Amino acid sequence: MTEDAPDTLPPDGLEWRTESDSMGEVQVPARALYGAQTQRAVLNFAISGQPMPRRFIAALLLIKMAAARANMHLGLLTPDLGQAVVQACQLLLEDEDLMRHFPVDVFQTGSGTSSNMNANEVIATLAARGLGRSVSPNDHVNCSQSSNDVVPSAIHVSAVLALRHELLPALEHLADAIADKAGTLGAILKTGRTHLMDAMPVRMDQVLQGWEQQVCDNIERLQALLPQLQRLAQGGTAVGTGVNAPPGFVPRFYADLSAHTGVAFEPTSSFFAQMGAQDTAVALSGQLKAVAVTFMKIANDLRWMNSGPLAGLGEIELEALQPGSSIMPGKVNPVIAEAATMVAAQVIGNDAAITVAGQSGNFELNVMLPLIARNLLESIELLGRVSRPLADKTIASFRVNETRLRDALSRNPILATALNPIVGYMTAAQIAKQAYAQGRPIIDVAEELSGLERAQLETLLDPERLARGGG
Secondary structure, three states: OOOOOOOOOOOOOOOEEEEEEOOEEEEEEOOOOOOHHHHHHHHHOOOOOOEOOHHHHHHHHHHHHHHHHHHHHOOOOOHHHHHHHHHHHHHHHOOOOHHHHOOOEOOOOOOOHHHHHHHHHHHHHHHHHHHOOOOOHHHHHOOOOOHHHHHHHHHHHHHHHHHHHHHHHHHHHHHHHHHHHHOOOOOOEEEEEEOOEEEEEEEHHHHHHHHHHHHHHHHHHHHHHHHHHOEEOOOOOOOOOOOOOOOOHHHHHHHHHHHHHOOOOEEOOOHHHHHHOOHHHHHHHHHHHHHHHHHHHHHHHHHHHHOOOOOOOOOEEOOOOOEOOOOOOOOEOOHHHHHHHHHHHHHHHHHHHHHHHHOOEEOOEEOOHHHHHHHHHHHHHHHHHHHHHHHHHHHOOOEEOHHHHHHHHHOOHHHHHHHHHHHOHHHHHHHHHHHHHHOOOHHHHHHHHHOOOHHHHHHHOOHHHHHOOOO
16 A cells, blocks of 8 residues: 555546455555545445545544554554654645545445544555555554544544634624624614514614624634533544553543644543534534524625615615626626525535434444534535625625615604604504605604694604614
8 A cells, every 4th residue: 555646536547456454355546545445435435426524534634643642652653653654644634635535425334434444544555655564554543543433533623623713713704894894884874674664763883783793692602612622532432431542542642632733622521422422513513503594694684785776675785796697787686695695504404414413323323423524514614604705795895875774764654653652652653654654754744743843853753862772
């Protein structure tokens, strides 16, 4: 297993070599870095054409590297062998074409054993190349480990790193963009809406402050989950008892992984819980769904306010990014907001699958781990990637149609609500209905029916005062 890696895996038209595992011999592409067990998985799981996510594979490599260093320290691997494994992991992590070495489909064995062995075989090939002698994927690279603790740990490690480096910074950028935009809109009033119907007035900055708080609440909830995600199953090995992981392995492993990633990973208080169940991953998925729901609300508010421009609300004008129709000239659509709603729908769907997968903890092992890994990481990536254009190309750049807002506000009969404490609900309702039926300003009708002076009505019905809650 020392051949060069092919350009694509598995390649067409290349020669084959014979590899063997505990089940016998199998033909493997001649220049593939992987071996027999990976090739069996490639043949058995030709299902979706989707390999495991890059972030998950990178987490596997980080785990293998930390395990090798711990095993070297404990004398289970000789320094030259352990260092060869570490260098192989580093080489793969730096490889821009990393994924061509990891072709195993997401829809594989539920423990993720095929992906763990894929990593073991590729690392063994590169380590053997460096040493000039054979390296065992099982005895050396997988020393003190099992797929059953490596894969659940890789789910947590990859999710933590994706949250810290991708989604949380993107959400903070979105919250900042909303806050900055809100700071420019404090003097602009608009008609509020409940049930999509006219309601009492609000300021534009109040609308955006609501969005900002939603995003900030999501950030806070995600951050609250990080300590749980940083607790790993590594050290539980096959069933949670830690068989074949020698004393001293666990503290050395976690110290090395934490030092290398800059994240304080630690062993879970119960390997049995983390291997037999995936409750933390399910909780994270639920919170990612909450982020998706927030995005759906913000995107749809933007779409409604932008609707028209003539036959809709036309309250704002989103930045024109591309032609909106192949047949209707001049049409421009809210494309980023629509992309955000589709991301939200996908994340909600991913959560439904993770919920089902989380129920598949059969005794000492959950057996839908690859699906959980794939869906979690896709949700994190999609939400992170759509956050920035939502911030920069939608919220930061929309223009307010102040004339349209003022016109609608002046004719809003719901302003009669402010008269309830003085003239009573029934009289205020009569004023509102007559103003709407006659298409007249509410203040003119109120002057006729309420018996109040116009100066007093101007104060009572002042939209700016009402947007402050009457204070």
